[in-house]
Amino acid sequence: EQRELGRLRSKPSRTVDGVDITLYANAESREDIARAHALGAAGVGLYRTEFLFLRSDGLPDEETQFRVYRDAVLGMSGRAVTFRTLDLGADKADRAGLAVANEDNPALGVRGVRLTLAHAGVFDTQLRAILRASGYGPVRILVPMVSSREELISVRRRIRNATVALRKAGHVVAENIPLGAMIEVPAAAIAVASFADTVDFLSVGTNDLVQYLLAADRNNEALSTLYSPLHPGVLRLLRHVVRSAAEADTPVAVCGEIAGDPLMTPLLLALGITELSLHPATLLEVRRCIRESDLSVLGARLDTLLKARDRAGIERWLTGRGKA
Ligand code: PEP
Ligand code: MG
Secondary structure (H helix, E strand, O other): OHHHHHHHHHOOOEOOOOOEOEEEEEEOOHHHHHHHHHOOOOOEEEEEOHHHHHHOOOOOOHHHHHHHHHHHHHHOOOOOEEEEOOOOOOOOOOOOOOOOOOOOOHHHOOOOHHHHHHOHHHHHHHHHHHHHHHHHOOEEEEEOOOOOHHHHHHHHHHHHHHHHHHHHOOOOOOOOOOEEEEEOOHHHHHOHHHOHHHOOEEEEOHHHHHHHHOOOOOOOHHHOOOOOOOOHHHHHHHHHHHHHHHHOOOOEEEOOHHHHOHHHHHHHHHOOOOEEEEOHHHHHHHHHHHHOOOHHHHHHOHHHHHHOOOHHHHHHHHHOOOOO
16 A cells, blocks of 8 residues: 555646646645655645744744745755745744734734734745745745735735845845735635735635634634534535636635545545645545546536535535545
């Protein structure tokens, strides 16, 4: 079984009916980058930068961040690395002391892009480090917890200003670095069409989207049954995001944990998702599942999936896969 999986390293992530699915890796360490590269990931679709801010006692300076980002870019030798800007909040151990202390609802508080826009100096330092890394290979920038187009316009402005300043100082910064938004706030998922023109790509963070959609804390053990993507509301919203993104001609990926669960692969493919970003640990298993899937068969079963009325119905759909 391991040897059979190993052979998939050099195989395309292509369905039975010949559609290529893009498999990006999620990464946050050198080891992840090395594995992503070795497994033939199309790039890094989600590079979580928080670890730099959680491990050190103070804030990491531009030079420290630059070296880490540059090494990630070099490690992927020409395949794009998608850097997610700092996604800190009071829900994460915040040694840098940036988050607002004592928020009643940290998951609904000043986190993600809300936090970075409130700390312009910290944000600009990170952006400069990422932009400098773009001189060493393809880079994309992904913004977490987006809820409005104003946030994206502000981020774009900061990127533009940082680029001008860096070039003036003699640094090489790539042209037209793609900017993306994470879709994790339900209002952003519903209203994708209202800001799709401000971004180059989208990435659905189902870990948070499911939490906010079901009003169920992703870390609360007592709600672990409720906290699940196998809910008709979640599936309908994912389908809506896929369609809105297609209408806006904007590529969309799924980068939450469900992207790395091979049991979920047929469901995501049926919903029309053609890009996934997942931890390298299960990349080959997901690739195998894709290679056994037929999109025309799954597409014909989409209606049945969207009509499922409860978790049991969705699970029945999943186990009956293969049959139209
Ligand atoms: C998500 O919310 O699905 C996601 C990928 O981001 P994180 O798990 O880091 O919040
Ligand atoms: Mg998230």
